[in-house]
Amino acid sequence: MLDEHPFPETATTCPYCGVGCGVLARPSADGQRAEVRGDAGHPSNYGRLCSKGSALGETLTHEERLLHPQIDGKRASWDGALDLIADRFRDAIDTQGPDSVAMYVSGQFLTEDYYVANKLMKGFVGTANIDTNSRLCMASTVVGHKRAFGTDTVPGCYDDLEEADLIVLVGSNLAWCHPVLYQRILAAREKRGTRLVVIDPRRTSTAEDADLHLPIRPGFDVRLFNALFHALATSQARDDRFVALHTSGLEAALEAIDTVSPSDLAAMTGISDKDLATFFGWFIAIDRTVTVFSQGVNQSSAGSDKVNAIINCHLVTGRIGKPGMGPFSITGQPNAMGGREVGGLANQLASHMDFEPDNVSRIGRFWNAPNMATRPGLKAVDLFNAVADGKIKALWIMATNPVVSLPNADKVRRALDVCPFVVVSDVVSSADTVAYAHVALPATGWGEKTGTVTNSERRISRQRSFLKPPGECRHDWQAICAVAQRLGYSGFDFASPADIYREYAALSGFENNDQRDFDIGTHGNISDRDYDALSPFQWPLPAATSPAGKLEGRSHRFFADGKFYTPDRKAHFIATPFRPAQSQPSDDLPFILNTGRIRDHWHTMTRTGKSARLSAHIAEPFLEVHPDDAKAIGVEPACLVEARNAYGIARLRALVTDRVSKGTVFAPMHWTNRFSAKACIDALVAPNTDPASGQPESKHSTVALRPLKIDWQAFAVLTEEPDAETLKPFAYWALARTDKGWRLEVAGIGDMITALRTIVREPDALALSTGAGREAIASFAGKTLTGFVIGTEGAPVEADRSWLAGLIGTDLQSDVRIGLLAGRPPIGASCGRIVCSCMGVGSQTILDAIEDGAASVSAVGAATGAGTNCGSCKSEIASLLKVSLETVNISEHVAAE
Structure with a gap:
């Protein structure tokens, strides 16, 4: 049977975490969506994908894309932008020395991007001031x-x-x-x-x-x-x-x-x-x-x-x-391992070599490099401190958002504000860091670029392009090589990622003789055709080894023979005397702040923020607080709370739960100024680092908490995104996409009715007042709901948010309009809060299945589909089961009495 689709599937690799799942992607006709499914033949996932991977096809829109080079916020040509970058970097190097310039790159890079960036800085500019956001994770x-x-x-x-x-x-x-x-x-x-x-x-x-x-x-x-x-x-x-x-x-x-x-x-x-x-x-x-x-x-x-x-x-x-x-x-980013292999960290050289003189000489000879760096460069936190201190005169940031993700994030913003020359290569124009760029370069994103990545088990897989880059977007390796050539450096005339990969593979085997673990020398002469068809494989794969067998998915382990890579070829026990965390609670800062990820969002949401279903499970920033601590400081469940220390503040929704212990709080790392007001949690993370690794202590800062003083709170659904001027006066807001518009949590001081009408932006909108400090306003275009907001004085808004989010942009009958103004759906009309993002299954649907006899997680899955894809919602399903079954048991006991 002939394939009815006009486009074939492309085998590629997921761009999220370090698992390195294989993906099969088929683009839509307009090149802004794709059908995505797991690759059953990939040995990392055997066809499974998580909620984020399953939603990849929804994140490919050209909305908010950076499509053209910009100089000082104005459209420019590629030649003009590249010439300016080369001129400013050359001027800094000539007048201040090579250590006056720096690059800050990313585990979102492909290995080929990483390789040319490190070759440029460490081999030709002559500085190791190139670090990666993998410094923050591994x-x-x-x-x-x-x-x-x-x-x-x-x-x-x-x-x-x-x-x-x-x-x-x-x-x-x-x-x-x-x-x-x-x-x-x-x-x-x-x-x-x-x-x-x-x-x-x-x-x-x-x-x-x-x-x-x-x-x-x-x-x-x-x-x-x-x-x-x-x-x-x-x-x-x-x-x-x-x-x-x-x-x-x-x-x-x-x-x-x-x-x-x-x-x-x-x-x-x-x-x-x-x-x-x-x-x-x-x-x-x-x-x-x-x-x-x-x-x-x-x-x-x-x-x-x-x-x-x-x-x-x-x-x-x-x-x-x-x-x-x-x-x-287990690594956090799709190519954190590839970055480690290629020397992406400031204290490494390529192919798992460091700055020992023999290694410096070896790589210098291989590259024919005129200015090999001979000592480690500045690690991430120190690098941005040097920017703040005026020591770095030109900085190129690529594929990362440090004004959100680095500790003491507000200081990073101030540092970029005073840096003489900042270049930012990014996919989206709305990334917070782009605002600080003197030159912004439009980069290609997942689906548009091609190269290799390495997952947590040392398995190298291909990312392949299946979309045409929009506008004037170019690959990162192309931009780096173009600047290198303008600086007069040879060795950057690569025509394709395959060219770069061949050189990189050859370097890994150069003068190796089993002295280094990383060796893929057998690919030093790989053809373009074989590179394009490359199957996932685990390194090492030295030149003397036939690829046969290795590429069939068989696993490779190190050290089974007891031979290590230390000078005595033995593993070394390391003395690890206990040292307490650098920040300790005090009377002024009594809580330990822990930060991390949530299930459906990724890093700073420049990708996942485009998907409505990935925001459906958790749509706003939150702070987990133990019930005893909440009571002691006057924080009620679901109220707004302000966390504060000497570095900054953050405003978040309080989640009162015993999932955290007393004296500790937890907040997710994802929210930025794009989607919230003052919810960037890394603004509060102390810039304490491990003395050996330079990695920040993102799990152990100290903060004070207090309830946020506001007069009213509201929840809104809108077909049009509220602009910055509308949101600016509010003490708190958090924005997320819906299928046909936006949802907004907002709180403020002053007159609530005036604020609600400002949000809806319809002076003749239908309004309902309950007379008990609760107001609702709805606007329509014909029968289509274009805006709805419901507000309460002081307390959090009680409303069925998932149901309301599903109504925006749809035609409503009169009976639904009555329920709309109350914020409650007709009986049987709501699926409840989304639990399973993969299948779009809500809590009420799960509870209904339990009531109908589903007495296990698998039975709920069979009845509703929840938990049958990636399974990350299974514990939440189990909790609903437990509560429901306990309620049934109590009811039966009371009836028996």
Whole structure:
């Protein structure tokens, strides 16, 4: 049967997290949408996609795209923009030296982009002042790996998660942040009975599924793993043969541990004696153990020590490099690993080399580089401090939004404001950082660019283009090479990503001889055709190795032979004495602030903010607060709260919940000035960093809280986006897309009625007053609802938001209009708050299925479709089940009485 579609499917790779899922994409006729499904043949996901990946086709619109180069906010030609960049960089280099210029790049880069950027700066400009936003997520893991293994090697693979008998998740809400991997774990658990331990201060969706949740006090991971290390070293789990033959430094590492009694350890960590004993007992007894760690470990001023404390536990038991065993770092971005391989961090060189003289010489000879950098450059936080101090005269920011994502974000804004010359390459014009650009360059986005990425298990996959770039957008590697050529540098005449990949692969094998872990030298002469057809594969793939077999999806592990990449070829135990977090609570700043991701949004929402369904689950910024703390400071559930410290303020919706412990609060990192007022949480994150890795401590700042003083609150749905002038007077607002318009949470001071009419922008709109401080206004074009707002004095608005959001831009009958003004749907008309974004299933639909007899998560899935795609909503479904069944049981008990 002939394919009825005019466009073929393209096999590519998802641009979100480090799982690296394979995607099959088919573009729409207008090139602004796509049909997207999981690639069943890709060994990372075998066809599964999470809610974000499933919605990729909805994020490709040209709306808000940066389509043409701009100089000082005005349209310019590419030649004019590139000439100006080269002139300003050359002037700074000639007058102030090469360290007066810098680049700040991204794990959203493809490896080919990363390679030419680092080649330009470190080989030809002569400075290592190029760092990446991966500094914010995985730099501590790099240090931990290098200290223990001699190189930045992830030992295991995803298959280990399915072959383990015990999986320990540390600082990782895998169910929300890496849901496809999490579903692989749950499937294996059902098959083999794998035990799951979750170590996290919050009771996350992942913790809800755990056999054992250890709600550790923030910052005490090293204490916990040092105690576990000591217990393992004195137990039958210790592998004396492995330790003797393949490691060094055990005794020194053990001597550095400040041993404490079980009761003292419980008091320090906040974990009960019983749970500690269970955890230690399982880890000692169960051979096939994998410890998965992510940002909760890395984003700490002791992040590198946390990584090594975990690795020490695996080395002392010899549980590394074997099926179902090992420490496993899960990366946050699609190409954080590729950036680490190509030397994207300021303290690295390409192909997992560092700044040792032999490596500097080797790369300099390979590149024929005239000005090789000989020492590490400025790491992210230090780099932007140097911008603020006037030491950096020209800065090029690419594919990242640092005025939102860096700690002490308001200082970053001020730094860019005074920087003499800022270049920003981005996909969208609305990214907060673009506003600070002297030159803005329109970059290609996912679906338009082509190259390679590396996932968390060292698997290199192709991202392929299936869309024509709009306007005058160009690939990042093209812009970098064009500037390099204008600066007079040779070696940047690449014609395609395949050209770059060949050179990069050849460098990885150059003078290697198994001295470096990263080696894909067999691709040094890869043809354009083979590059285009490249199947996902795990490195290493040295020139002496035939690709056959490696490309068939078979997994590769490091260190099974006990050989490492340290000078003595042994793994090194690292002493990790406990150091407390740099910021500690005080009377003025009594709460520890933890930050992180939510299920359906990504980074600063420049992509996911375009999708209505990805905003349906959680549509506004929030702050989780423990009930006892909320009561003590006068914060009511769902009221607005202001968090504050010396660095900035943030205004958020209070979510009063015992998922956080007393004295701690949690806020998501995603909201920016594009979608909210004063909700950028990184403005409050202290610029404390790990002394070894330079990674910021995003999980442990201190803040004060207070209820936000407002006179009224409102909820609105609108066909047209409210402009900045409309929103500017309000004390609080948060904006999100709906299928046919926008939804808005807003609060302010002063007359509510005047404000509500300003929001609707229709002087003759239909109004309803209940006389109890509740007002509603609706506007129509014929029968079509064009605007609706409902407000209350002081208290949060009670309304069925999902139902109202679905009405905007639709024709309404008179009976619906009556319910509209009350904010409540007719009986049976609402699906409730969205729980499953993939399938668009709401809470009421799930509750109805439960009432009809669905008594398990799988039964609810069969009845409604909820939880049947990525599964990241299953814990929420389980909670609804639990509450419903408990209610039924109570009712039956009362009836029996």
